Amino acid sequence: MALKTNIRFPQRVGMPEGDPANTRDLLTQEELESRGILFTSLDKLFRWGAGWSLWPLQFGLACCAIEMICTTQTRFDMSRFGYEVFRNSPRQADVMIVAGTITEKMRPAVELLYHQMPEPKWVIAVGSCAISGGPFVDSYSVVAGADKVVPVDVYVPGCPPRPEAIIDGMLQLKAKLANPERKQVVRDDK
Amino acid sequence: MSERSNAYSERYTLNLGPQHPSTHGVLRVIADFDGETCIAADPVIGYLHRGIEKLLESRTYPQGLVYTDRLDYLAGVNNNLPFALAVEKLLGVAIPERASLLRMLTCEIMRLASYMVGIGIYIMDLGAVSGVFYPFQQREYALDVMSALCGARMTQGYIRIGGVQADWNDEAEAALNVLYKELPPFIEMYHKLVDENEIFLRRTSGVGVISAARAKAYGLSGPNLRASGVDYDLRRDAPYCLYDRFKVNVPVQTAGDCHARYVQRMQEVDEILRLIHEIHAALKETEPGKIMGPVPKMLRPPAGEVYAQTENPKGIMGCLVASDGKSTNPWRVHFRRPSFDNIAIFSELMPGHKVADLIAIIASFDIVLGEIDG
Amino acid sequence: MTNNEVKPKAQVAAEIVRLPGVAAIEGGDCEYLLEAAALLPAAAYLLEAGYEFLADITAVDYPAEEKFRLLYQVANYHNGDIITLKLDIPREQPRADSLCGLYAAANWLEREVYDMFGIEFSGHPDLRRILMWDGYAGWPLRKDFAAEPGKYQGRRRLD
Numbered sequence: 001m002a003l004k005t006n007i008r009f010p011q012r013v014g015m016p017e018g019d020p021a022n023t024r025d026l027l028t029q030e031e032l033e034s035r036g037i038l039f040t041s042l043d044k045l046f047r048w049g050a051g052w053s054l055w056p057l058q059f060g061l062a063c064c065a066i067e068m069i070c071t072t073q074t075r076f077d078m079s080r081f082g083y084e085v086f087r088n089s090p091r092q093a094d095v096m097i098v099a100g101t102i103t104e105k106m107r108p109a110v111e112l113l114y115h116q117m118p119e120p121k122w123v124i125a126v127g128s129c130a131i132s133g134g135p136f137v138d139s140y141s142v143v144a145g146a147d148k149v150v151p152v153d154v155y156v157p158g159c160p161p162r163p164e165a166i167i168d169g170m171l172q173l174k175a176k177l178a179n180p181e182r183k184q185v186v187r188d189d190k
Numbered sequence: 191m192s193e194r195s196n197a198y199s200e201r202y203t204l205n206l207g208p209q210h211p212s213t214h215g216v217l218r219v220i221a222d223f224d225g226e227t228c229i230a231a232d233p234v235i236g237y238l239h240r241g242i243e244k245l246l247e248s249r250t251y252p253q254g255l256v257y258t259d260r261l262d263y264l265a266g267v268n269n270n271l272p273f274a275l276a277v278e279k280l281l282g283v284a285i286p287e288r289a290s291l292l293r294m295l296t297c298e299i300m301r302l303a304s305y306m307v308g309i310g311i312y313i314m315d316l317g318a319v320s321g322v323f324y325p326f327q328q329r330e331y332a333l334d335v336m337s338a339l340c341g342a343r344m345t346q347g348y349i350r351i352g353g354v355q356a357d358w359n360d361e362a363e364a365a366l367n368v369l370y371k372e373l374p375p376f377i378e379m380y381h382k383l384v385d386e387n388e389i390f391l392r393r394t395s396g397v398g399v400i401s402a403a404r405a406k407a408y409g410l411s412g413p414n415l416r417a418s419g420v421d422y423d424l425r426r427d428a429p430y431c432l433y434d435r436f437k438v439n440v441p442v443q444t445a446g447d448c449h450a451r452y453v454q455r456m457q458e459v460d461e462i463l464r465l466i467h468e469i470h471a472a473l474k475e476t477e478p479g480k481i482m483g484p485v486p487k488m489l490r491p492p493a494g495e496v497y498a499q500t501e502n503p504k505g506i507m508g509c510l511v512a513s514d515g516k517s518t519n520p521w522r523v524h525f526r527r528p529s530f531d532n533i534a535i536f537s538e539l540m541p542g543h544k545v546a547d548l549i550a551i552i553a554s555f556d557i558v559l560g561e562i563d564g
Numbered sequence: 565m566t567n568n569e570v571k572p573k574a575q576v577a578a579e580i581v582r583l584p585g586v587a588a589i590e591g592g593d594c595e596y597l598l599e600a601a602a603l604l605p606a607a608a609y610l611l612e613a614g615y616e617f618l619a620d621i622t623a624v625d626y627p628a629e630e631k632f633r634l635l636y637q638v639a640n641y642h643n644g645d646i647i648t649l650k651l652d653i654p655r656e657q658p659r660a661d662s663l664c665g666l667y668a669a670a671n672w673l674e675r676e677v678y679d680m681f682g683i684e685f686s687g688h689p690d691l692r693r694i695l696m697w698d699g700y701a702g703w704p705l706r707k708d709f710a711a712e713p714g715k716y717q718g719r720r721r722l723d
């Protein structure tokens with residue numbers, strides 16, 4: 001079964017004959033996709049656009065945040081890819097880059113920010129603290145990984161990862177957006 | 191204020207952070223305002239408290255050293271040093287000269303990198319976002335030296351107990367020559383860009399004035415202290431490693447406001463560059479190879495409690511190591527973090543200022559939350 | 565003492581042991597073991613002698629000897645001399661006097677010791693948790709503190 005995308009589209013294309021009130025006659029998404037080329041390519045267009053202009057939420061927590069800042073600076077220049085527009089408000093962002101250790105005290109804030117972000121949204125966990133707690137995994141006050149708090153789409157390993165690795169993580173997210181039907185995406189695959 | 195005009199001003203509580211572009215990390219300041227003027231401020235920290243001191247009790251000494259980088263993560267090696275010095279004092283081991291010089295050289299290079307972040311983020315927080323790119327490019331040159339030397343850009347773990355990790359090599363030499371070439375024109379250009387800028391002057395002059403007496407009472411250290419008129423720098427007054435061989439000039443400002451803290455850092459950048467030249471020259475005169483002292487493979491230091499202090503980019507960093515004499519793990523490690531003591535003054539300093547001044551004050555202090563929360 | 569002078573270490577060493585309850589620790593460099601009542605007079609003496617820099621307050625837990633040891637590192641803004649004051653307090657009812665009246669730096673330093681060890685400082689204007697959140701149960705840096713069961717605790721000590 002194909003994975004559903006986040007983007008909802010009014011299901012009026014290719015309505016079947018019969019009583020619309022009869023819900024058993026409504027088509028599933030796959031049947032719609034097989035009938036309506038328009039549906040498929042608009043969705044793909046939105047995903048293509050989103051992939052080239054992800055707006056990250058400015059959410060640096062610890063050391064990885066500094067490498068994230070370096071990624072936006074002149075040498076590594078994330079704006080070549082369209083991602084330099086860090087939004088301060090979660091309402092305007094669509095990707096949350098968790099860069100750093102999440103502590104128990106910070107956990108409610110992380111959850112709240114995630115819920116404040118509007119759909120569609122994604123999460124990139126940068127650095128080993130965000131992936132699994134990192135070197136602090138057995139501490140009394142550290143959450144063992146961002147995926148204990150929010151659903152993570154891309155993991156970027158490193159302590160801290162080099163800016164090139166963070167850019168690679170963003171491009172990996174773009175590849176994931178371009179291939180929503182795959183469970184796991186390797187970036188250079190077509 | 192509501193007394194001067196007929197305007198009605200409201201009292202409210204404003205929560206700054208922990209997610210905020212200008213708090214240098216996860217700092218939270220709960221401030222009460224009367225209109226636009228702050229009447230009370232309470233900094234709340236602990237959002238990055240990772241329990242490093244407790245973790246170090248279940249790691250061996252060399253393993254624990256890796257955690258120290260994560261305290262002041264802008265200047266990795268500077269944090270390794272007090273821990274290494276304290277353990278070496280317990281062990282009673284002597285460090286070869288070349289290792290000491292390499293320690294000093296890398297500490298000064300990362301001090302430069304940390305000051306670049308401090309200066310760049312300062313101007314960005316005040317609104318001049320394009321000003322941040324220039325210091326960060328200089329930071330890249332400094333990080334190139336570190337990455338050629340030991341492989342890591344940021345949290346290096348280069349200073350080990352007994353010496354350093356790797357010897358000076360040709361790539362690091364080439365990268366340092368690039369830094370020598372690029373830094374002086376940058377400093378000159380940055381002075382022209384920022385020093386006489388009217389908006390910068392009006393936003394920072396007279397804001398956040400700390401007198402020398404209050405600075406001393408609160409235990410401030412580093413550039414924040416020297417900008418308030420107190421002439422104290424551990425590299426000159428209590429030299430560790432081989433700093434007594436070099437002349438450390440210490441600039442001091444008297445105004446104690448945010449502008450003075452900026453001028454202080456810019457003047458110290460000149461001093462750091464000069465020190466790097468001198469230490470590099472002294473390094474080239476020592477013979478390559480001896481970078482580690484006679485330290486056993488399994489470290490079991492004798493019992494005792496030792497406290498060692500160094501001058502870090504943020505201030506004076508101290509490390510207390512208590513060993514019980516039998517175990518490979520420390521009994522207790524405590525870090526005296528300079529930024530922790532530096533921001534205690536906020537609750538006294540911020541009242542009376544406007545909303546925008548709070549940002550200027552936080553930015554001028556150049557804090558790093560990894561260190562505050564530990 | 566004016567702000568410009570500080571008494572030399574040798575003079576401090578001679579004068580501070582004359583205060584009741586202060587004993588020099590052998591083998592240590594300007595380290596003094598205090599009785600509980602001697603803390604405030606010793607700190608006042610040091611402040612007056614020009615040691616205005618309270619560098620650090622911390623505690624070490626010795627459960628085998630059933631005590632906490634409080635360590636105060638007092639320095640000055642002229643040279644590198646550090647006077648270490650050590651104070652042993654019983655583990656059952658840990659309390660000590662607060663230095664907030666003498667050194668403003670003691671405020672946050674003592675809050676951190678309270679947060680991590682549960683040592684109460686009498687005379688502190690605002691003693692509440694600083695690193696953990698209000699309402700957190702437990703004193704993390706005590707040796708008998710255990711985080712939730714099942715949480716990976718790391719390697720045990722190699723004794």
